[in-house]
Amino acid sequence: xxxxxxxxxxxxxxxxxxxxxxxxxxxxxxxxxxxxxxxxxxxxxxxxxxxxxxxxxxxxxxxxxxxxxxxxxxxxxxxxxxxxxxxxxxxxxxxxxxxxxxxxxxxxxxxxxxxxxxxxxxxxxxxxxxxxxxxxxxxxxxxxxxxxxxxxxxxxxxxxxxxxxxxxxxxxxxxxxxxxxxxxxxxxxxxxxxxxxxxxxxxxxxxxxxxxxxxxxxxxxxxxxxxxxxxxxxxxxxxxxxxxxxxxxxxxxxxxxxxxxxxxxxxxxxxxxxxxxxxxxxxxxxxxxxxxxxxxxxxxxxxxxxxxxxxxxxxxxxxxxxxxxxxxxxxxxxxxxxxxxxxxxxxxxxxxxxxxxxxxxxxxxxxxxxxxxxxxxxxxxxxxxxxxxxxxxx
Amino acid sequence: xxxxxxxxxxxxxxxxxxxxxxxxxxxxxxxxxxxxxxxxxxxxxxxxxxxxxxxxxxxxxxxxxxxxxxxxxxxxxxxxxxxxxxxxxxxxxxxxxxxxxxxxxxxxxxxxxxxxxxxxxxxxxxxxxxxxxxxxxxxxxxxxxxxxxxxxxxxxxxxxxxxxxxxxxxxxxxxxxxxxxxxxxxxxxxxxxxxxxxxxxxxxxxxxxxxxxxxxxxxxxxxxxxxxxxxxxxxxxxxxxxxxxxxxxxxxxxxxxxxxxxxxxxxxxxxxxxxxxxxxxxxxxxxxxxxxxxxxx
Numbered sequence: 001x002x003x004x005x006x007x008x009x010x011x012x013x014x015x016x017x018x019x020x021x022x023x024x025x026x027x028x029x030x031x032x033x034x035x036x037x038x039x040x041x042x043x044x045x046x047x048x049x050x051x052x053x054x055x056x057x058x059x060x061x062x063x064x065x066x067x068x069x070x071x072x073x074x075x076x077x078x079x080x081x082x083x084x085x086x087x088x089x090x091x092x093x094x095x096x097x098x099x100x101x102x103x104x105x106x107x108x109x110x111x112x113x114x115x116x117x118x119x120x121x122x123x124x125x126x127x128x129x130x131x132x133x134x135x136x137x138x139x140x141x142x143x144x145x146x147x148x149x150x151x152x153x154x155x156x157x158x159x160x161x162x163x164x165x166x167x168x169x170x171x172x173x174x175x176x177x178x179x180x181x182x183x184x185x186x187x188x189x190x191x192x193x194x195x196x197x198x199x200x201x202x203x204x205x206x207x208x209x210x211x212x213x214x215x216x217x218x219x220x221x222x223x224x225x226x227x228x229x230x231x232x233x234x235x236x237x238x239x240x241x242x243x244x245x246x247x248x249x250x251x252x253x254x255x256x257x258x259x260x261x262x263x264x265x266x267x268x269x270x271x272x273x274x275x276x277x278x279x280x281x282x283x284x285x286x287x288x289x290x291x292x293x294x295x296x297x298x299x300x301x302x303x304x305x306x307x308x309x310x311x312x313x314x315x316x317x318x319x320x321x322x323x324x325x326x327x328x329x330x331x332x333x334x335x336x337x338x339x340x341x342x343x344x345x346x347x348x349x350x351x352x353x354x355x356x357x358x359x360x361x362x363x364x365x366x367x368x369x370x371x372x373x374x375x376x377x378x379x380x381x382x383x384x385x386x387x388x389x390x391x392x393x394x
Numbered sequence: 395x396x397x398x399x400x401x402x403x404x405x406x407x408x409x410x411x412x413x414x415x416x417x418x419x420x421x422x423x424x425x426x427x428x429x430x431x432x433x434x435x436x437x438x439x440x441x442x443x444x445x446x447x448x449x450x451x452x453x454x455x456x457x458x459x460x461x462x463x464x465x466x467x468x469x470x471x472x473x474x475x476x477x478x479x480x481x482x483x484x485x486x487x488x489x490x491x492x493x494x495x496x497x498x499x500x501x502x503x504x505x506x507x508x509x510x511x512x513x514x515x516x517x518x519x520x521x522x523x524x525x526x527x528x529x530x531x532x533x534x535x536x537x538x539x540x541x542x543x544x545x546x547x548x549x550x551x552x553x554x555x556x557x558x559x560x561x562x563x564x565x566x567x568x569x570x571x572x573x574x575x576x577x578x579x580x581x582x583x584x585x586x587x588x589x590x591x592x593x594x595x596x597x598x599x600x601x602x603x604x605x606x607x608x609x610x611x612x613x614x615x616x617x618x619x620x621x622x623x624x625x626x627x628x629x630x631x632x633x634x635x636x637x638x639x640x641x642x643x644x645x646x647x648x649x650x651x652x653x654x655x656x657x658x659x660x661x662x663x664x665x666x667x668x669x670x671x672x673x674x675x676x677x678x679x680x681x682x683x684x685x686x687x688x689x690x691x
Contacts, residue, residue: 074424074532077685083426097530102460114449115531
């Protein structure tokens with residue numbers, strides 16, 4: 001039941017074809033000896049995952065996550081370096097591989113199991129456990145095309161996790177299926193890990209990574225940017241994402257040339273800028289402002305966007321603005337608040353505004369939002385944390 | 395801050411990892427680098443997958459007829475209708491003397507030809523056609539073309555049984571010559587396997603292969619002794635027919651069913667030569683390209 005992964009100096013180069021390679025083109029290319037465009041999807045990656053470890057891999061699209069999974073699943077070979085995987089691999093990259101809609105659930109279990117490397121006898125032995133896990137016993141002799149998508153996923157997942165994998169590669173698959181089944185899958189993944197398997201979880205769902213993995217790798221542009229404790233990794237990822245957001249900022253309509261925000265950061269109690277925090281921490285959102293003209297009644301607003309992108313909180317000090325700012329003056333404004341929220345990725349925005357003599361409001365500057373990952377309380381979900389306490393009565 | 399793997403191989407790295415390396419069987423250790431597999435490794439890995447080949451082949455055959463009400467009967471019905479039409483046409487238009495009754499002669503040839511074309515047409519595109527599988531999970535890519543060679547054996551077996559029935563029905567009878575069918579079928583399967591292994595890998599790079607194969611087959615039927623015995627071809631064409639890899643096998647089948655003069659030696663040698671050449675190409679291309687074919691799907 002034990003497995004491990006060793007990745008040494010791995011690079012993977014892809015050839016970018018502008019179009020389908022054609023026989024005629026190939027002959028021309030051979031004659032002209034011209035080079036095609038090449039692209040390193042991964043470069044210089046070293047990674048070692050031991051038995052019983054669950055390691056998360058995060059990074060934006062195109063950072064090399066899928067290539068890494070494909071390499072570990074043996075679907076493709078590295079251009080340089082070596083990949084060594086000890087133990088039977090179950091790639092949950094896409095569950096239900098090879099399911100045929102015309103075949104019954106039973107036939108598909110045997111088909112899919114064989115593709116995953118199980119022998120017929122293995123499958124027969126585990127058949128009941130598979131059907132049981134998938135919760136579809138009444139439908140096992142019905143063609144899969146009559147299954148709901150949830151049932152198909154459940155059956156596919158059931159086959160994969162009953163294969164006693166020693167190395168489990170988990171992709172976004174867990175995003176599908178209902179909540180109860182997701183929890184069941186997570187529990188099963190953890191059982192497999194505890195029994196000595198190594199698990200690699202690739203996901204955009206940072207709360208899931210945070211929940212399952214103590215160690216997380218940040219991939220960025222094909223290289224490992226960080227490898228260590230998950231909360232730190234998520235912070236690193238957000239810092240990388242914020243750098244890019246900064247470049248693309250300026251989406252809001254603001255009155256130009258009155259004042260600039262030269263710096264915007266979220267800091268923890270010791271004044272260090274952070275992108276991730278445990279829940280309940282007292283944080284400070286700080287903007288440094290440079291005024292180019294006189295500003296009569298400056299104010300700031302704090303907006304927090306929830307994990308789904310909708311604003312879940314906003315407060316400004318319009319009714320009690322700051323003292324006037326003179327042209328050329330610089331000042332730091334701070335908003336201190338409690339990050340009392342369930343686990344998730346939040347966007348923190350601040351804007352600088354002014355109130356004119358006729359009480360009209362103008363937005364002077366809105367810097368790019370800062371991403372903040374909050375590590376919430378265990379089993380807490382939702383948008384707000386109501387600080388629930390649990391007690392048993394007499 | 396980062397955790398970096400030490401550059402030493404796992405087993406010298408000691409400790410926990412070393413224990414796995416020894417406890418896991420050799421087949422459970424996957425080592426990947428930018429180097430080709432040896433032919434021995436290729437054969438071993440394909441052999442490991444024999445159960446997968448059977449399962450996929452069975453699925454391939456039964457799924458094909460699943461939606462039709464007559465089901466698997468079509469596997470026999472279709473070639474039977476084809477042979478009837480062709481033998482009526484040919485026996486009216488040209489008067490041909492064969493060592494058996496003409497329908498038996500045509501149907502024997504058609505049995506071989508059907509296996510040959512259906513295996514090569516489906517097999518040569520199999521790796522691309524199954525990209526849903528190959529992109530998601532690894533098994534030797536050679537499995538997919540071999541599945542086609544295996545799946546079409548069901549149809550071939552049905553057709554051979556029909557040949558037996560026809561031979562008895564038309565009063566030709568059968569004798570010990572039918573034992574020739576064993577090496578003949580073996581050669582047919584080997585030839586087709588070698589061809590689809592090579593073509594399916596090339597097809598990943600050159601999608602034109604699909605059309606080249608289709609174009610070739612439209613003409614090749616008339617250059618295979620299915621309707622005419624080899625001797626009846628004009629002498630200029632006879633060399634072309636002899637160069638056709640299917641000719642030797644069709645002749646062996648005719649000999650097995652009808653007996654007669656053993657004039658197949660030359661053609662069988664040519665079929666054998668094709669098989670060896672294609673097999674060498676197949677082993678070469680799958681050893682060097684097996685792990686990177688998925689990159690182009």
